[in-house]
Each structure stands twice: as structure tokens, then as C-alpha cells.
Amino acid sequence: MRRLRTCQIILLLLIGSVSVQAQNRLIIEADRGETTINRHIYGHFSEHLGRCIYGGYWVGEDSSIPNTRGIRNDVVEALKDIRIPNLRWPGGCFADEYHWMDGIGPRAERPKMINTHWGGVVEDNSFGTHEFLDLCAQMDTEPYISANVGSGTVEEMSKWIEYVTFDGESPMANLRRQNGREEPWKVKFWGIGNESWGCGGNMTPDYYSDLYRHYATFARNYGDNHLYRIACGANGGDYNWTETVMKNAGRHMQGLSLHYYTVPKDWGDKGSATIFDEAEYFTTIEKTLFMDELITKHGEIMDRYDPRKRVGMIIDEWGTWYNVEPGTNPGFLYQQNTLRDAIVAGINLNIFNAHSDRVQMANLAQTVNVLQAVMLTDEEKMLMTPTYWVFYLYKVHQDATLLPISFTSNKYRQGDKEIDAVSVSASKDASGKIHITLVNADPNQEQQINTQLIGATVKNIKGQILTSEQINDYNTFEQPSKVTVNDFKGAKLSNSNLSVVLPSKSVVMLELQ
Numbered sequence: 260m261r262r263l264r265t266c267q268i269i270l271l272l273l274i275g276s277v278s279v280q281a282q283n284r285l286i287i288e289a290d291r292g293e294t295t296i297n298r299h300i301y302g303h304f305s306e307h308l309g310r311c312i313y314g315g316y317w318v319g320e321d322s323s324i325p326n327t328r329g330i331r332n333d334v335v336e337a338l339k340d341i342r343i344p345n346l347r348w349p350g351g352c353f354a355d356e357y358h359w360m361d362g363i364g365p366r367a368e369r370p371k372m373i374n375t376h377w378g379g380v381v382e383d384n385s386f387g388t389h390e391f392l393d394l395c396a397q398m399d400t401e402p403y404i405s406a407n408v409g410s411g412t413v414e415e416m417s418k419w420i421e422y423v424t425f426d427g428e429s430p431m432a433n434l435r436r437q438n439g440r441e442e443p444w445k446v447k448f449w450g451i452g453n454e455s456w457g458c459g460g461n462m463t464p465d466y467y468s469d470l471y472r473h474y475a476t477f478a479r480n481y482g483d484n485h486l487y488r489i490a491c492g493a494n495g496g497d498y499n500w501t502e503t504v505m506k507n508a509g510r511h512m513q514g515l516s517l518h519y520y521t522v523p524k525d526w527g528d529k530g531s532a533t534i535f536d537e538a539e540y541f542t543t544i545e546k547t548l549f550m551d552e553l554i555t556k557h558g559e560i561m562d563r564y565d566p567r568k569r570v571g572m573i574i575d576e577w578g579t580w581y582n583v584e585p586g587t588n589p590g591f592l593y594q595q596n597t598l599r600d601a602i603v604a605g606i607n608l609n610i611f612n613a614h615s616d617r618v619q620m621a622n623l624a625q626t627v628n629v630l631q632a633v634m635l636t637d638e639e640k641m642l643m644t645p646t647y648w649v650f651y652l653y654k655v656h657q658d659a660t661l662l663p664i665s666f667t668s669n670k671y672r673q674g675d676k677e678i679d680a681v682s683v684s685a686s687k688d689a690s691g692k693i694h695i696t697l698v699n700a701d702p703n704q705e706q707q708i709n710t711q712l713i714g715a716t717v718k719n720i721k722g723q724i725l726t727s728e729q730i731n732d733y734n735t736f737e738q739p740s741k742v743t744v745n746d747f748k749g750a751k752l753s754n755s756n757l758s759v760v761l762p763s764k765s766v767v768m769l770e771l772q
């Protein structure tokens with residue numbers, strides 16, 4: 260049976276390759292699929308950085324901006340609409356200088372500190388553990404807390420876990436009650452150190468492995484709150500970090516992180532978020548596609564120590580990083596977000612889906628007003644960026660079964676370089692609906708895609724598209740819906756053949772029933 264199916268797929272690919280019209284050839288095995296796409300792949304990250312927490316979420320109870328217990332309602336509603344599954348907090352680099360006890364108790368009495376990483380501004384600690392967990396509850400999202408390893412202690416981290424999750428009589432649980440919260444919260448995801456190879460302490464992988472084991476020992480499970488301990492993973496292509504940490508500490512962790520940012524130029528001059536030529540656009544997409552190689556190679560190392568894939572790969576920081584918008588604080592990392600960012604997001608999410616046997620979580624950096632934000636705010640105004648709409652389209656993949664695909668893509672060329680023009684992912688949800696997400700990264704050419712659906716009888720098809728006239732179009736507070744989703748009519752079904760015409764520079768989601 261399996262051999263018959265393989266022969267069928269090879270034949271279909273051969274038929275496709277002799278056709279002059281359509282070289283993009285997609286085969287979806289709709290009756291197969293073993294891997295669940297973990298909804299946590301669609302997670303986000305919010306740090307005490309710039310206007311992400313303060314202004315982005317937290318406006319305070321006395322603000323004229325509509326809020327619930329100090330947290331702005333418009334942002335919460337928008338994030339609920341994309342079904343945000345988890346939120347990582349309080350950093351980033353900030354996490355390794357954050358002392359959680361400064362952020363509990365009466366707000367007026369909380370000590371102030373300097374946010375040395377991000378602009379040297381005063382952090383007044385008005386948004387702390389209770390506020391963060393309230394935010395997560397309002398959005399119905401799972402919290403992911405990053406504990407301080409760089410400048411903290413084992414005792415401090417272990418008391419934080421006790422404060423948050425312990426139900427019985429104990430100094431920390433009693434302190435929590437004193438601060439107004441009787442019941443413990445459920446917090447499964449705990450990060451143990453952030454970028455410990457860099458801002459989190461400039462450690463070697465050997466030193467960090469020992470430290471991780473030490474901290475992880477005192478990260479306790481209380482009651483039925485079973486921790487998912489996430490170790491600090493590599494910076495991009497640092498395979499030695501993964502090798503060493505997996506060898507030394509792999510059996511003590513549930514997840515291992517990976518950070519990779521898409522920077523079009525270099526760290527000195529990263530490039531503008533909105534002004535770029537086609538060559539720079541091409542480089543951005545080429546660099547973002549590197550995510551696939553990173554996951555494959557780090558995954559191969561993890562496979563050697565963990566062949567049963569017990570340890571999740573947690574890509575808890577990813578996204579585009581450009582020069583800040585002119586005239587804004589360089590330490591605040593505020594950047595606009597164009598259709599290019601949407602293409603980047605669509606490609607990365609398709610990559611994560613494809614690797615969902617190993618990738619168990621990913622967190623886009625950072626939700627509001629920082630880096631590749633899904634929302635921007637200006638006082639009472641708020642807009643959704645093109646990247647937001649990608650998460651809106653792709654939410655259908657959350658907890659669905661990944662469908663096996665065979666795909667050959669046309670190429671998008673620049674000079675003597677070429678990359679795949681089209682990226683694709685398909686899944687089947689619990690109700691049997693099939694969803695296909697497609698990205699055409701080519702800014703000039705539409706793409707015709709002939710799709711063979713094996714093992715499904717489809718009667719209805721509908722779709723939505725995100726595109727715009729120019730690749731650097733973006734939303735402003737004056738024109739907040741310049742780049743947004745619309746109904747898509749470019750897909751036609753005839754028996755088991757699905758033909759799709761993808762406009763240039765577009766992200767499409769199809770629903771088949």
C-alpha cells in the first residue's frame with residue numbers, strides 16, 4: 260500500500276515536470292499525517308523594552324484608555340482574535356536583571372530600577388507577576404516566565420515558582436495571599452536563563468550546562484503543576500552550544516531554545532523597515548529561509564541525544580530586526596512593519612509547521628511596539644500590522660494534524676541567486692477541514708500552483724488573502740487597513756485537482772471541506 264502511494268506521488272511529480280504551464284507542483288496526502296502542530300508554535304514574546312509593556316499593554320487603572328485592571332482592552336481583544344496560545348515574559352535580556360520581588364505588593368511601594376539593556380530608562384515595576392498573569396488570564400493564554408539566571412540566584416527562582424504555583428502553607432504562598440491572590444496560578448513554562456551565551460552572562464556552554472542543572476533541580480513541581488523547563492539554547496548557527504548543552508544537561512530539560520533574527524544587512528546597519536530595494540528584499544527572504552537549515556541541523560544534534568524527540572525545540576525569539584524608526588529612542592527597538600514582514604512571518608510559520616515533530620513552541624519578538632510587532636500603539640490609537648494578519652490566517656493550524664506534502668516550487672531570482680518562490684503548509688483540524696497556507700515571496704510574478712489532493716473528497720473551498728500594491732506598504736494610524744485580509748477567489752477545484760493562482764507578494768489561506 261505504502262509503495263503504491265509512493266509510486267503514485269512519483270508519477271504525479273513526473274507529470275507535473277513535463278507540463279510547461281505549471282512548474283509549481285503540490286501533492287497533499289490528506290488521509291495521512293502523524294504529527295500535531297503544537298499551538299504553541301503560534302506564541303509571542305513581550306519584554307520590558309521600549310513601549311511593549313508600558314503603553315503597549317499597561318496603561319494603569321486611571322488611564323482614559325479603556326482598560327481592565329490597568330491592561331488595555333483593545334490589545335487584549337486583538338490578541339484573543341488570533342488565539343494567542345502563550346506569552347513569554349519578562350525578557351529577553353531584561354529577564355536576567357529582573358528581580359521578581361520588586362514587582363509584587365502595593366504598586367506605590369515597589370522599588371524602581373534602571374533598565375540597563377533598553378535605553379537606561381526607569382522601570383517602576385508597576386507591571387509585575389500579578390499583572391502579567393492577569394494579562395494572560397484576560398487573553399486566555401498560557402504564561403511562559405523567563406527566570407533570572409544571569410544576576411539572580413537559585414533561591415530567588417525557586418521562591419518565584421513557589422509564590423506562583425504552590426497551593427499549601429508556605430512563606431511564598433502566604434505572601435501571595437497577602438498580596439491578594441488566594442489560589443495559585445498554573446504556570447507550566449519556565450525558561451532558565453536567556454541568551455546565557457550573551458546578555459544573560461556571557462557563559463560557555465559547559466558552564467551554563469552545570470548552572471542549568473543546578474537551577475533545574477530547584478525548579479519544583481507543586482501539586483499538578485508540572486513544569487516544562489526550557490534551557491537556554493543556541494544563538495543562530497552555534498551548533499557547539501546545542502551539542503554541549505544536550506550532552507551535559509539534555510536529560511534534565513523539557514525544552515531547549517533557539518534564537519534567530521532576520522537582519523537584512525548587518526548588526527551595524529540593519530536596514531530600514533520601510534525603505535528597501537528589491538535586492539535587499541531578496542536578501543531578507545533568503546536570510547529568513549535559513550531558519551529551515553537551522554532547525555534541521557540543531558534538530559540532527561538533538562536527535563543524537565534524544566532520538567525520541569522528548570525535548571522540544573523552542574524558538575522563543577524570532578522575527579525581523581531593522582534600524583529603529585528615525586527619531587525614536589535607539590534603545591526602544593520600535594520599527595514599522597510592511598508586507599515584507601508578513602511574507603517573512605508566513606514563511607517561518609510554514610517552516611515551523613514542517614518541523615513540528617521537534618519544534619514545540621515559537622515566540623515572535625515582540626508583540627506590541629517592538630521589533631516585528633503584531634500591533635502598534637500611539638496613546639489611545641492601536642493598529643494591526645501586516646504580520647498580525649498572518650497570525651490571523653494561520654491560527655487554523657493550531658493543534659491540527661500536519662499533512663504530508665510533496666512540493667516543487669518555481670524559483671524567484673535576483674542576479675545569480677535563486678530561492679523558492681512559494682512556501683506551503685497543510686493541516687487537517689479536528690472537524691476534518693483541511694487548511695493550506697501559501698506564501699508567494701516573488702514580488703513581481705504570480706504563481707500558478709497545481710495541487711493534487713490524495714485521500715480527500717472536497718466539496719467547498721474558500722480562502723483569504725493578504726497582499727498590497729507595494730512590498731513596502733504598511734499600516735499607519737491614519738490608514739490602519741491599507742494592508743489587510745480580503746476574500747480570495749483564485750482557487751478552483753476539479754475532482755481532486757486544486758488549481759491556485761497566487762498573486763505576487765501574497766499570503767493565502769485556503770479552507771477545504
Ligand code: AHR
Nearest residue numbers: 350351352353453454624
Ligand atoms: O528581543 C530583543 C532582544 O533580543 C532580547 O532581549 C534578547 O534576548 C535578544 O538578544
